[in-house]
Amino acid sequence: MIHIRKKPAVLEVHLVRKLCVAAIAILVSSQAGADDDLMNAARRTFKPIPSVVPAVKDNPVTHEKVELGKMLFFDPRISASGIISCNTCHNLGTGGADAGPTSIGHGWQLGPRRAPTVYNAVFNVAQFWDGRAPDLKAQAKGPVQASVEMNATPEHVINTLNSMSDYVVMFKKAFPIEASPVTFDNFAKSIEAFEAVLITPAAPFDQYLEGDPNALNVQQKAGLKLFMETGCSSCHNGINVGGQDYFPFGAVERPSTSLLPTADKGRSAVTKVASDEYVFRAAPLRNVALRPPYFHSGQVWSLKQAVGVMAEVQLDAKLSDKEQNDIVAFLNSLTGQLPKIEYPILPTRTETTPLPSTGK
Amino acid sequence: MIHIRKKPAVLEVHLVRKLCVAAIAILVSSQAGADDDLMNAARRTFKPIPSVVPAVKDNPVTHEKVELGKMLFFDPRISASGIISCNTCHNLGTGGADAGPTSIGHGWQLGPRRAPTVYNAVFNVAQFWDGRAPDLKAQAKGPVQASVEMNATPEHVINTLNSMSDYVVMFKKAFPIEASPVTFDNFAKSIEAFEAVLITPAAPFDQYLEGDPNALNVQQKAGLKLFMETGCSSCHNGINVGGQDYFPFGAVERPSTSLLPTADKGRSAVTKVASDEYVFRAAPLRNVALRPPYFHSGQVWSLKQAVGVMAEVQLDAKLSDKEQNDIVAFLNSLTGQLPKIEYPILPTRTETTPLPSTGK
Numbered sequence: 001m002i003h004i005r006k007k008p009a010v011l012e013v014h015l016v017r018k019l020c021v022a023a024i025a026i027l028v029s030s031q032a033g034a035d036d037d038l039m040n041a042a043r044r045t046f047k048p049i050p051s052v053v054p055a056v057k058d059n060p061v062t063h064e065k066v067e068l069g070k071m072l073f074f075d076p077r078i079s080a081s082g083i084i085s086c087n088t089c090h091n092l093g094t095g096g097a098d099a100g101p102t103s104i105g106h107g108w109q110l111g112p113r114r115a116p117t118v119y120n121a122v123f124n125v126a127q128f129w130d131g132r133a134p135d136l137k138a139q140a141k142g143p144v145q146a147s148v149e150m151n152a153t154p155e156h157v158i159n160t161l162n163s164m165s166d167y168v169v170m171f172k173k174a175f176p177i178e179a180s181p182v183t184f185d186n187f188a189k190s191i192e193a194f195e196a197v198l199i200t201p202a203a204p205f206d207q208y209l210e211g212d213p214n215a216l217n218v219q220q221k222a223g224l225k226l227f228m229e230t231g232c233s234s235c236h237n238g239i240n241v242g243g244q245d246y247f248p249f250g251a252v253e254r255p256s257t258s259l260l261p262t263a264d265k266g267r268s269a270v271t272k273v274a275s276d277e278y279v280f281r282a283a284p285l286r287n288v289a290l291r292p293p294y295f296h297s298g299q300v301w302s303l304k305q306a307v308g309v310m311a312e313v314q315l316d317a318k319l320s321d322k323e324q325n326d327i328v329a330f331l332n333s334l335t336g337q338l339p340k341i342e343y344p345i346l347p348t349r350t351e352t353t354p355l356p357s358t359g360k
Numbered sequence: 361m362i363h364i365r366k367k368p369a370v371l372e373v374h375l376v377r378k379l380c381v382a383a384i385a386i387l388v389s390s391q392a393g394a395d396d397d398l399m400n401a402a403r404r405t406f407k408p409i410p411s412v413v414p415a416v417k418d419n420p421v422t423h424e425k426v427e428l429g430k431m432l433f434f435d436p437r438i439s440a441s442g443i444i445s446c447n448t449c450h451n452l453g454t455g456g457a458d459a460g461p462t463s464i465g466h467g468w469q470l471g472p473r474r475a476p477t478v479y480n481a482v483f484n485v486a487q488f489w490d491g492r493a494p495d496l497k498a499q500a501k502g503p504v505q506a507s508v509e510m511n512a513t514p515e516h517v518i519n520t521l522n523s524m525s526d527y528v529v530m531f532k533k534a535f536p537i538e539a540s541p542v543t544f545d546n547f548a549k550s551i552e553a554f555e556a557v558l559i560t561p562a563a564p565f566d567q568y569l570e571g572d573p574n575a576l577n578v579q580q581k582a583g584l585k586l587f588m589e590t591g592c593s594s595c596h597n598g599i600n601v602g603g604q605d606y607f608p609f610g611a612v613e614r615p616s617t618s619l620l621p622t623a624d625k626g627r628s629a630v631t632k633v634a635s636d637e638y639v640f641r642a643a644p645l646r647n648v649a650l651r652p653p654y655f656h657s658g659q660v661w662s663l664k665q666a667v668g669v670m671a672e673v674q675l676d677a678k679l680s681d682k683e684q685n686d687i688v689a690f691l692n693s694l695t696g697q698l699p700k701i702e703y704p705i706l707p708t709r710t711e712t713t714p715l716p717s718t719g720k
Contacts, residue, residue: 074453082459083448093434093706099442099716108468110718290708302711341703346453348650351662356459358470 035213038225045228047239048206049286049336053197054122059137061193064174069194071170071344072187077160079150081106082356086191089115089143092341095291096121096198101298106151107360112264114298119338120286122196124243129296130267131246131281136192141184147360154184159354161187166347200287200336208333216333223330226323231315235282241334243284249295250278252316255309258299266296289332304328395573398585405588407599408566409646409696413557414482419497421553424534429554431530431704432547437520439510441466442716446551449475449503452701455651456481456558461658466511467720472624474658479698480646482556484603489656490627491606491641496552501544507720514544519714521547526707560647560696568693576693583690586683591675595642601694603644609655610638612676615669618659626656649692664688 053061072078076085089103089111090096096117098104103111113129121127127139143149144157161167161182168182174190175181205224207215216224227233236242246267249260260278268276280296293299294306307327311317319327413421432438436445449463449471450456456477458464463471473489481487487499503509504517521527521542528542534550535541565584567575576584587593596602606627609620620638628636640656653659654666667687671677679687 076451076454077459081464083464088443091436093704094436095708099437099709101716104441104443104718108718292709301709301715338705343701343703344453345698348455349459349652355661356461358464358468 035221038221039208039211039213041228042224043209045233045237046205046209046241048209049120049123049199049201049203049239051201053199056122056137056192056196057135059189059192061196062174064170065190065193066197068167068170068174069190069192070341071167071346072191073194074344075346077346077349077353077356078144078152078157079106080152080156080357081150084150086118086140086143089149090118092118092198092338095119095287097291100293103149105149106147107358109148111146111148113296114293117284117287117291118195119198119200120240120284120336121243122192122199123238123240124281124284125245126281129280130270132270136195137185137188140188140191140195151360156354157184157187158182159352163350163353164347197339200338203286203336204333205330206336217329219326219329220333221330223326223328224333226319226327227330230311230317230319230323230327232310232327235314236285240284240286242282244282246276246279246281247314248277248279249313251314253313255313259295259297259309261297264296285331285334287335287338289328289335303331307331395581398581399568399571399573401588402584403569405593405597406565406569406601408569409480409483409559409561409563409599411561413559416482416497416552416556417495419549419552421556422534424530425550425553426557428527428530428534429550429552430701431527431706432551433554434704435706437706437709437713437716438504438512438517439466440512440516440717441510444510446478446500446503449509450478452478452558452698455479455647457651460653463509465509466507467718469508471506471508473656474653477644477647477651478555479558479560480600480644480696481603482552482559483598483600484641484644485605486641489640490630492630496555497545497548500548500551500555511720516714517544517547518542519712523710523713524707557699560698563646563696564693565690566696576690579686579689580693581690583686583688584693586679586687587690590671590677590679590683590687592670592687595674596645600644600646602642604642606636606639606641607674608637608639609673611674613673615673619655619657619669621657624656645691645694647695647698649688649695663691667691 055061059065073086073090076083076088078085084105089098089105091098096119097115100114102113103115105111116127116129121139122136125131127133127136128142133139133142141154144152145154161171171181171186171190175186178186204215204220227236233241235245235247238244249255249266254260265277267279267281268274270276283295288294289303292303293301294303295309300306300309304324307324308319311319311324415421419425433446433450436443436448438445444465449458449465451458456479457475460474462473463475465471476487476489481499482496485491487493487496488502493499493502501514504512505514521531531541531546531550534553535546538546564575564580587596593601595605595607598604609615609626614620625637627639627641628634630636643655648654649663652663653661654663655669660666660669664684667684668679671679671684
């Protein structure tokens with residue numbers, strides 16, 4: 001019997017095995033299909049950060065401009081007090097932003113909004129939370145002159161730069177066809193050129209978008225799926241996972257006034273259109289995990305909490321704890337490779353350099 | 361006649377030539393002797409900056425400590441406000457000091473004295489203008505806690521560091537035999553280790569001290585000679601051309617109160633000895649040309665003017681314009697090669713990191 005029954009048993013086992021293999025193949029194929037669908041959907045919605053420096057409108061990014069712009073970015077003597085540089089509020093060591101909630105400027109005044117990151121800012125549709133500067137060269141002129149930030153004037157900047165021959169030489173090299181290159185415009189263009197190199201490619205999510213299905217783990221993929229299906233990606237999309245368009249903060253429910261102070265009307269101050277009240281540029285989420293606190297008001301210190309707030313006030317969605325964790329895991333996959341920056345040795349002030357002024 | 365007279369004439373010419381050559385040889389030899397004397401005198405008075413990192417007492421300088429110390433040096437979250445780092449006042453881009461006259465700290469308060477440079481500070485006999493800290497590890501604890509500077513507490517520092525696992529791991533690597541290495545002492549030791557690498561070798565003056573007579577030009581040698589003969593080097597000597605001992609500011613004549621404010625009694629506040637009133641550590645003059653303004657009060661913006669003041673109030677000497685220029689030329693030869701520092705990417709704050717506090 002044993003021998004007789006053996007063959008059918010073996011056959012059965014073979015049959016079961018075949019069926020199992022087939023079933024697993026169907027399952028795997030189904031999972032693979034779902035994975036492919038997710039990757040395809042992601043590729044339609046987002047774009048990877050390039051590994052080469054992007055072109056900038058009206059401002060070719062040359063080595064000379066980048067080197068000069070780096071010095072200007074780190075030079076506190078651009079400010080009236082002599083202690084605030086671009087890097088003070090856009091600290092490259094802490095995600096391109098400062099400690100927050102909002103920035104401390106000249107005279108220890110608190111600014112009205114959280115400092116946006118300079119990393120990948122070149123990819124945003126426009127600059128500032130309300131998009132009031134069309135590009136980084138326009139943006140760079142703002143904080144320098146804001147009384148609550150660097151409290152300087154274009155004249156102070158130009159006098160400071162002209163007082164140091166090393167700077168004058170660098171401007172001549174960066175703008176070789178101009179007779180008098182030390183201008184406020186060229187100051188801003190140099191900073192824009194430096195900021196154009198502040199891109200952070202090769203995040204796990206970039207590798208995923210480039211076709212590596214293993215660049216994201218299971219939880220990150222679940223988070224990505226949720227991020228798209230819940231509707232986050234309807235505003236946070238494109239190369240910067242945001243930063244491409246303007247939306248009301250509180251689309252379905254008004255956030256608390258600590259998150260959305262009533263005094264700050266957002267983009268309507270720029271467009272003078274009533275419907276733009278409390279409208280802001282969708283925050284670019286590249287490297288978002290590196291720079292709490294969140295929102296323009298900088299009052300939320302946890303990325304998970306920020307995700308929960310956004311789901312509620314923008315999408316009328318109540319995410320479970322697991323769902324929030326999954327989305328946070330996905331957001332962590334947006335942290336790219338930060339460029340290595342050598343701290344610049346700045347030209348030495350001369351007797352014609354404007355003196356620092358700490359008063360208001 | 362012409363022919364007859366030719367020979368003696370030729371002989372005469374030869375004789376004159378020989379005499380001239382001999383005379384020039386004597387002059388050259390005399391000049392060479394004077395040059396040798398100057399170099400020998402300089403070598404007895406000063407020492408070159410070494411090109412290797414010096415040993416530090418009770419704190420072996422390891423790669424791990426230096427890397428950690430660099431992060432701590434640049435981390436503004438050490439301060440209560442989250443925006444002031446060691447580098448804010450000891451800016452490595454501007455000679456290791458800030459814009460001056462004195463430093464701006466927490467709440468925009470003005471400190472009482474000019475920030476001393478961190479470059480080559482490891483070679484000073486003690487730290488601060490009054491030498492109240494015996495070494496850099498003791499010094500590093502001061503500004504962190506000073507209400508007019510970073511306004512933090514050891515507890516704030518330790519809580520901040522413990523809240524970020526990357527820091528905890530780095531402390532474990534830097535202090536591998538300690539069970540609980542995240543301490544205020546080790547924080548200070550790490551900063552001291554980083555500051556020990558902030559040395560600036562290979563200045564023209566170092567090359568001169570190493571035996572290259574052409575490393576200084578004629579004016580710089582004249583300035584060096586004056587610097588020693590006028591008496592400057594009786595206080596400003598050794599490896600740091602100063603920083604080795606304490607002397608009254610106004611040894612022969614009291615400087616104006618803008619330069620020597622009466623409220624700041626100098627070292628007597630440390631030693632409680634009346635004769636130490638208005639006594640300060642002789643300023644180390646390495647890289648002095650990189651960091652105006654001068655003196656502890658930071659009211660003199662020109663190195664030449666500073667030289668003139670010192671000659672008058674310390675040495676009762678009235679230097680001519682040329683002599684001042686010569687000494688300034690010599691002081692310019694003290695500018696060495698500054699180390700290249702990669703700007704550190706800092707650990708990301710977590711939900712347990714203390715929040716910044718901008719209030720007083």
